[in-house]
Amino acid sequence: HARMAGLVREATRVTAAGPNVLKAGARKKYDYLVVGAGFAGSVIAERLASQHDAHVLVVDKRPHIAGNAYDRPDEAGVLIHQYGPHIFHTNSDEIVDYLSQFTEWRPYQHRVLAEVRGQKVPIPINRTTLNMLFGLDLRTDEQAAAYLAARAEPVAEIRTSEDVVISAVGRELYETFFQGYTRKQWGVDPSQLDKAVTARIPTRTNTDDRYFGDKHQIMPKHGYTVMFDRMLDHPNIDLLLATDYRDIVAEIEAGHIVFTGPIDEFFDFRYGKLPYRSLRFEHKVVDQEQFQPVAVVNYPDPLIPYTRITEYKHLTGQTHDRTSITFEYPSAEGDPYYPVPRPENQALFKKYEALADATPDVTFVGRLATYRYYNMDQVVGQALAAFRRLDARRKAFGLE
Ligand code: FAD
Structure with a gap:
């Protein structure tokens, strides 16, 4: 099994192969099926594997781990964030301690x-x-x-x-x-x-120009993807990338599902689609060492089509004789990023939440499954709490 699991991991990482990889040999029976390899899914999978010795299959439809926090070197070798700038900040010592098992940090104050x-x-x-x-x-x-x-x-x-x-x-x-x-x-x-x-946006009368006031303002020293890689690198965790869970769910026997994708999609849009705002990212390598004085410059001017430009080297501390930037263009179409905060959308979510509450074999975690704009630390906190609930349930059923 371990060898086969290794193959699944290897094959999916390297070739981003599709559902056939699973048929090629991994086990078909798991204690948990975790849908999504972002913060929510990866934290839960890691806890279940390391604390419960559970066998976990993590499936993501994207060809990579880390969800929206995914970072990668671009064609110039500059580490960029594929889905826009992700700055880690939190007041919780517990969340920093937890993640510190998988990464070292570099201090970074966002401006x-x-x-x-x-x-x-x-x-x-x-x-x-x-x-x-x-x-x-x-x-x-x-x-x-x-x-x-x-x-x-x-x-x-x-x-x-x-x-x-x-x-x-x-x-x-x-x-x-x-x-x-x-x-x-x-x-x-x-x-x-x-x-x-x-x-959420404060106005200040002093000259403090830091964007966040949190106790911990730090970035994973070698990037988010490396941190996720360590989190998921457990012999009990199999990883299947570039695969929609719907394409394999019938072939898998799983004791319980942890779902971190969009809740409306899980229930086949029974009550209609939950509205999201999306973004289009335009990544660019620039032939100069530095492009702008800080990591993010906002453009409030309505005549400029993008909202902000990010330069990653400020976030990562990387030294390189070129630099990479990203323009963000908001859009109605595309991947779901920001739940649109209007009362009627919350009311629609509540209907889906009632369905989720009536589905005890599935745990819904993360920003898409709970239709909330959560920062990364909040999602880690939510996932750790969901793990504790699964833990209590296991004890209550006398499975220990
Ligand atoms: P995700 O990371 O979205 O992971 C869910 C995963 O589920 C995805 O990888 C998806 O492919 C997968 N999935 C969905 N459906 C299926 C399916 N049917 N089958 C298989 N897989 C599926 N937070 C901060 O703390 N600081 C920041 O600076 C910050 N900046 C942000 C900037 C932008 C532009 C955005 C959009 C978000 C930002 N966030 C930031 C928020 C942060 O991205 C989230 O808190 C975090 O990524 C949520 O993790 P998650 O696991 O809930 O969701």
Whole structure:
């Protein structure tokens, strides 16, 4: 079995072969079938294999592991993130400790600039942003707070993303930084979007220009894919890539399924499709050592079709005489990335969630199965919690 499992792993990694690989010899009986090799699926598979000594088959329809966190060297040898920049940040020691079994880290503080009115200024808005944009000389937090308070417009009831921003910083800053960007990103005006979308973005009166305030701000030293490779490198885990689970599920006998794909797809879109916003990524190698001063520059200008440009060397610390960048173009079509946060979509999700609750042989984990925008650390936390539930269930059934 171990040799066969090795073959499956080998063949799928190298040739990204299809479902036939499984027929070529792996076992057909597993304790668990895990659909998806992203954070949710890989963490659960690793826990089940190492803690329960369970036999696990992990299937992903993409030809690689790591889900949306997948990174790879491009044609110039620069490490890039295939699905846009992924910056790891968390306040949880437990999650860092867990992942540290599979990677070392490099400290990285994320900084973002927005190109507006011909200048690159810090975003989230801070005192430096105000001084640069309006030619001011605000020197203290109090002065910056008073400046913003004079511009803020009272909003009786804060419901939408537009209300959140206008009530905090006023219309001019709203239009400069948020309106165009949000329209591009979501395809609708901020007045049509739930307040949660922009409520996550702070406004600062000091000169702190870090994008995140979390306790841990670190990147896997050799990249995400290497970390996932170590996580999945367990003799009890078989890996089948470039395979939709539907093509093999009938051939597999699995005690339990862990599903980390889209929940509406699992239930054959019975109540209709859950809406997602997608992105198109344009990767480019540039013949210069550095392209821009920070990893991410945002473009709120509605006339520029992309929302941001990422330069990876800032994230990875790689030294190279060339550099690689990615343009992000939001789109309605394509892979599901961002659940569209509108109340009617949550209501639709709740109907699927009720079906999931009535399907005890399947555990639904991850951002697609729970239709939530989760950061990576949140998905790791969710997967560890799901493992603990499976563990408790096993103990309750006296299987230990
Ligand atoms: P995924 O990584 O999507 O994994 C699910 C897997 O299931 C996929 O690989 C998919 O191919 C597979 N699958 C689906 N259906 C099937 C099927 N039928 N058969 C077989 N396989 C299937 N988080 C951060 O913390 N920091 C960031 O900076 C950050 N930046 C992001 C930038 C972008 C552009 C996006 C879109 C997300 C970002 N995230 C970030 C969020 C992060 O990507 C997610 O939290 C994380 O990848 C979710 O892991 P997951 O396992 O739930 O889902």
